[in-house]
Amino acid sequence: MSDSAEAVSKRNAEVVRRYLRVFETKEVAEFQELLAEDILVHGAGTHGQGRHYPEGAVLTPGLSNCRVQVDDLFSAGDRVTAAFTLTYTHDRSGRDLTMTGVKSYRLREGRIVEFWGETDLYGLLRQAGLVPEQIPPF
Numbered sequence: 001m002s003d004s005a006e007a008v009s010k011r012n013a014e015v016v017r018r019y020l021r022v023f024e025t026k027e028v029a030e031f032q033e034l035l036a037e038d039i040l041v042h043g044a045g046t047h048g049q050g051r052h053y054p055e056g057a058v059l060t061p062g063l064s065n066c067r068v069q070v071d072d073l074f075s076a077g078d079r080v081t082a083a084f085t086l087t088y089t090h091d092r093s094g095r096d097l098t099m100t101g102v103k104s105y106r107l108r109e110g111r112i113v114e115f116w117g118e119t120d121l122y123g124l125l126r127q128a129g130l131v132p133e134q135i136p137p138f
Helices: 005-025 028-034 052-058 121-127
Strands: 035-043 046-049 063-076 079-090 096-108 111-119
Touching: 005 028, 005 052, 005 063, 005 079, 005 096, 005 111, 028 035, 028 052, 028 111, 035 052, 096 121
Parallel strands: 035 111
Antiparallel strands: 035 046, 063 079, 079 096, 096 111
16 A cells, blocks of 8 residues: 555655755765665756765865754655755854755655755855855856
């Protein structure tokens, strides 16, 4: 007997919450349970395949002590969309830097198999002093 649509949606929402918690714990080994090995990743003008893409995002050098705040989460069937705020400690300055993002995940059998998303990388780099405060004209 298959699970109800509501049960599947709740289970998938919990998988995404666990995925986001890995940014705090840095326990990327947990991705073996949460992500398909050949996960498809779309965002920031790139498209890639493989678990190493999300692992690289978790293990970003120069940023530590990530705290994740889920600002909004919607789950329906095999889709989950989350808006979130990540707050990191910038290792060089010791300052907190924040980055917001929105991602849409597709799941199959309790694992994330694909996601699309954008994060405010420019805002994060601006807070770190690595890009100008104002976007220069094109």
